[in-house]
Amino acid sequence: MGLEIEEPNTCFRGCCSSRRIPLRLPASSFQTLNEIARGAESVVYEALLDGQRVAVKKPVLSSSELLDKFHKELQLLCKLEHPGLMTLVAAQAKPPNYMYFLPYYESGNLADKLHVEEWTPSINQVLTIAIQIAEALQYLHDLGIVHRDVKPANVLLDRDLNPHLGDFGLAEYEENIKSVSIETWRSSGKPTGGFHKKNMVGTLIYMAPEVLKKELHTQKSDVYSFGILLNELVTGVVPYTDLRSQAQAHTVLEMNYNEQQLTAAVVSEGLRPSLAGEDPRTPSALLSLIQKCWDANPQNRPSFHDIVLELEHILKDSGAEADDVSAGSASTLLNSLEANRRQQSSVDWYALGKLQSGGASCEAPSGFPSWLETENVSGYHPVISWGSFATCGKRETMEDTHFLIPKTCNGRDIHILGIFDGHRGGAAAEFSARALPGYLKSSRSAASPAEALHEAFLNTNAGFRDELNRLRKTKGAVKKDWHPGCTAIVALLAGGRLLVANAGDCRAILCRAGLPLPLSKDHVASCPEERKRVISAGGEVKWQVDTWRVGPAALQVTRSIGDDDLKPFVTAEPEVTETILSPGDEYLVVASDGLWDVISNDEVVRIIKDTVKEPGMCSKRLATEAAERGSMDNITVIVVFLRAVSTAERIY
Numbered sequence: 001m002g003l004e005i006e007e008p009n010t011c012f013r014g015c016c017s018s019r020r021i022p023l024r025l026p027a028s029s030f031q032t033l034n035e036i037a038r039g040a041e042s043v044v045y046e047a048l049l050d051g052q053r054v055a056v057k058k059p060v061l062s063s064s065e066l067l068d069k070f071h072k073e074l075q076l077l078c079k080l081e082h083p084g085l086m087t088l089v090a091a092q093a094k095p096p097n098y099m100y101f102l103p104y105y106e107s108g109n110l111a112d113k114l115h116v117e118e119w120t121p122s123i124n125q126v127l128t129i130a131i132q133i134a135e136a137l138q139y140l141h142d143l144g145i146v147h148r149d150v151k152p153a154n155v156l157l158d159r160d161l162n163p164h165l166g167d168f169g170l171a172e173y174e175e176n177i178k179s180v181s182i183e184t185w186r187s188s189g190k191p192t193g194g195f196h197k198k199n200m201v202g203t204l205i206y207m208a209p210e211v212l213k214k215e216l217h218t219q220k221s222d223v224y225s226f227g228i229l230l231n232e233l234v235t236g237v238v239p240y241t242d243l244r245s246q247a248q249a250h251t252v253l254e255m256n257y258n259e260q261q262l263t264a265a266v267v268s269e270g271l272r273p274s275l276a277g278e279d280p281r282t283p284s285a286l287l288s289l290i291q292k293c294w295d296a297n298p299q300n301r302p303s304f305h306d307i308v309l310e311l312e313h314i315l316k317d318s319g320a321e322a323d324d325v326s327a328g329s330a331s332t333l334l335n336s337l338e339a340n341r342r343q344q345s346s347v348d349w350y351a352l353g354k355l356q357s358g359g360a361s362c363e364a365p366s367g368f369p370s371w372l373e374t375e376n377v378s379g380y381h382p383v384i385s386w387g388s389f390a391t392c393g394k395r396e397t398m399e400d401t402h403f404l405i406p407k408t409c410n411g412r413d414i415h416i417l418g419i420f421d422g423h424r425g426g427a428a429a430e431f432s433a434r435a436l437p438g439y440l441k442s443s444r445s446a447a448s449p450a451e452a453l454h455e456a457f458l459n460t461n462a463g464f465r466d467e468l469n470r471l472r473k474t475k476g477a478v479k480k481d482w483h484p485g486c487t488a489i490v491a492l493l494a495g496g497r498l499l500v501a502n503a504g505d506c507r508a509i510l511c512r513a514g515l516p517l518p519l520s521k522d523h524v525a526s527c528p529e530e531r532k533r534v535i536s537a538g539g540e541v542k543w544q545v546d547t548w549r550v551g552p553a554a555l556q557v558t559r560s561i562g563d564d565d566l567k568p569f570v571t572a573e574p575e576v577t578e579t580i581l582s583p584g585d586e587y588l589v590v591a592s593d594g595l596w597d598v599i600s601n602d603e604v605v606r607i608i609k610d611t612v613k614e615p616g617m618c619s620k621r622l623a624t625e626a627a628e629r630g631s632m633d634n635i636t637v638i639v640v641f642l643r644a645v646s647t648a649e650r651i652y
Contacts, residue, residue: 030101032056035413038383041169049101054089057100069169070098076145076168084136086156086166105164107157114152114236115387115616116404123281126233127315129163131308136165137226138304141219144173148217150225151206152232177216205239209267209296220298223307227293234276234286238387241617262612270296285314347471347478349430356431356463357438380496382581382642384415387616389623390636393594399426399486400592400636401433408441416440418490419506419636420561421592424553425484428464428562432486436460440490449492450576453501457488461561461572468564483553485562488574489520491590493640496581498588501574503559505593509601510579511586511608516601519577522593523559525550530558539569581642587615588640594633595626613645 030049037044047056061067070093077088077100090101110129113119121129133155140147148170156164204212208224211217228239240262265271272294277287289310295301302310384406392398399422406415416437422429439459446452471477487504500508502520510517523530525548531541534550544554551566563570589604599607604622611621619637626635 030054030056034407035381036407038381046104047101049090052089053104055102055104057102059098059100061098067098073168073171074100076171080140080168082136082139084132084139084163084165086164102166103156103158103164105156106159107161110152110155110157110163110233112153112406113157114232115238116406118236120236121233123234123283123286124315124318125161126230127286127311127318129161129233130230131311131315132163133165133229134226134304134307134311136163137222138308140171141222141304144175145171146174146177146217146219147171147222147225149203149206150222150229151203152229153203155229172217174218177218204262207266208294208298210298212263212267218298219303220301223293223301223304224295224298226304226307227290227301228273230286230293231273231276231290234282234290235274237273238614238616239273240271241614241620283314283318285310285317289314347427349427349467350434352467353431353434353436353460353463354438356467357435357460358442380582381413382493382496382585383644384493384640384642385615386415386417386638386640387614387619388417388636388638389616389619391623391627391634393627393635394632395634397426398634399423399429400594400634401426401429402636402638403433403437404638405437408437413495415493416490417590417638417640418488419590419592419638420486420488421504421506421594421634421636422484422486423555423557423560424563425482427484428560429486431464431467432460432488432561435463436488436490439463440492449494449497449499450501450578453490453492453499453576454574456490457501457503457561457572457574460488464562465564468562483563483565485555485560485564485566485570487523487557487560487593489590490574491519491588491640498579498581499576500579500590501576503561503572503574504557505596506591507593507596508588508590509604510588511605512582513584514586514605514609516605517579518601519579519588520575522596523575524548524556525558526556527558534558534569537569537571539566583643585642587618587642589622589637590640591622591637592633592635594631594635595622595637597633598626598629598631608639613641615639615641 030047033046033048035043035045036055042057042059045056045058047054059066059070061070074088074091074093077091081087086102086105088100089103092099092101107113133150137147137150147165147168149167150165154165154167156166158164206225206228208217208221211221232239262271275287275290276282289302289307292300292302293307386404386406388402388404390398390400390402400419401422402417402419404417408414408416418433418436420429420432420436436456440452440456443452443455443459446455468478472480487506489500489502489504489506489508491508492499492501498510498519500519502508503523505522505524506520507522508519510519521527525531525534525541531548534541540551541548543549547556549556550558550570553563553566555563555566555570557570559571559573561572587608589608595604599622607622607625608618611618616639618639622637622639623635
């Protein structure tokens with residue numbers, strides 16, 4: 001496994017691990033595979049190290065200060081050994097390559113699990129995960145180390161959903177924090193910009209009030225961050241983006257808080273995320289513990305030793321075993337919409353969609369589809385982060401569905417997302433949201449991504465028609481005169497290429513150099529070209545009430561999945577556009593017509609410009625703005641940032 005070197009002589013204080021970490025590796029011992037993540041500070045790859053699957057983190061070292069930071073973090077990682085912490089497998093600590101080799105965590109990070117996969121853990125799972133994170137932090141604090149960036153994105157989950165706290169780039173011994181701050185204060189006579197930077201580190205929405213006030217970061221500051229994380233784990237809501245009560249109207253979302261305003265609200269007004277507790281199954285003792293952790297006074301916050309004891313007591317009272325963390329972990333991507341299904345029938349259209357498309361697997365014995373071997377013609381790699389929000393709006397039922405699938409096909413650098421806007425019931429949208437990704441990823445005859453998208457739309461339409469026909473033959477399962485349909489838009493990000501396939505009046509725009517660039521056009525009967533196409537295919541188009549409509553069903557859209565009584569002139573064939581991304585591309589917005597009916601492309605860009613650059617927050621701001629403007633439809637919005645942004649997310 002290469003040359004093993006003793007741990008560096010310049011050690012941190014604390015209990016040194018007896019582990020021997022390989023710090024210099026021959027190039028032949030490892031092989032980098034797919035890129036997993038890319039940020040301003042580092043790039044992470046999947047790799048093989050002597051046949052073992054690992055993650056390789058390559059920091060961007062553009063200055064001597066960053067190189068010193070690399071060696072400092074490396075020394076710390078060499079000494080930490082706890083089951084709840086991310087462990088160091090090996091490292092390359094000599095020029096020209098500097099990198100960490102870390103375990104490969106199959107389930108990704110906790111933030112993506114909650115907000116991308118929309119995983120809803122049970123209370124027992126919440127408690128078990130919380131205990132493991134708290135024990136890891138207790139271990140650090142016993143060594144005198146403050147983590148200083150506790151948040152879900154820094155919690156990695158293994159195959160069994162056991163958490164491992166990572167990212168020690170900001171971790172520091174508490175004694176060192178005090179000594180550096182005192183020295184800086186004495187040399188200047190007052191807090192300087194450097195003093196602020198050395199103390200105000202972390203992620204803003206998880207930062208304790210004392211840190212926001214430029215005071216010292218202590219172990220109790222980690223406790224505050226843990227309380228915010230625990231509440232987020234229970235609610236599934238990004239802090240300060242909820243609208244659960246009138247008292248929380250002064251959130252970042254509503255007030256368009258910038259960093260300074262949010263800081264003032266947390267410090268002076270005692271602003272906190274809405275406390276979990278709508279679910280009666282949430283133990284009151286857990287809610288009380290969360291409030292103790294984020295108390296404004298650090299002295300009132302418990303230690304992690306007390307937190308672990310309290311969580312274990314709550315878990316014991318709930319009657320669960322601590323190792324039951326993996327139970328029920330197969331929550332689906334669209335769990336949040338299950339309760340809003342239209343009661344047209346008792347058919348599980350999500351399950352039928354998955355079954356029809358073969359489970360959306362890319363790991364068939366015959367290998368990957370050839371179209372996945374896409375070439376990055378521009379050489380540009382966007383830095384991707386995304387979020388979504390969906391609401392019924394003024395309607396009683398929810399007929400929109402959507403999906404977000406990062407790193408599809410065994411971790412390849414291909415991301416897909418889609419929105420399906422149902423009409424005449426939600427069945428077609430529910431079926432398509434599960435079936436289309438499967439058809440897309442299993443398409444082996446397609447020669448290009450565009451062709452694969454085209455085939456996936458047609459196969460989804462055919463699969464839904466087959467299921468309807470099969471169920472119509474089953475007595476009472478589906479009414480014969482029921483013909484549900486949905487409009488659909490799917491975006492595929494492959495390296496530096498962005499493809500958008502659209503059938504109907506959902507829409508996608510790209511913000512390029514501050515201006516909206518339409519990536520799709522509306523397929524509606526009021527469009528002369530579409531009206532002509534429908535009539536040429538044998539369809540009937542009439543002016544009815546307020547606009548042009550198709551056939552006896554009086555459908556406004558001219559392309560859709562389903563609507564089998566209007567086929568073939570209401571076609572399922574999408575129009576596909578392809579865009580080569582460049583550094584000037586800021587973000588992608590994909591939404592159902594409930595947004596575009598009341599907000600123009602230019603207004604969408606303006607609203608995002610005035611909103612804190614967190615994609616889930618931007619999605620929610622757009623949807624709530626559309627509802628306030630009188631949108632009469634369901635509203636679903638997905639926002640994808642294509643480059644790293646300076647926001648309320650991180651301050652150094």
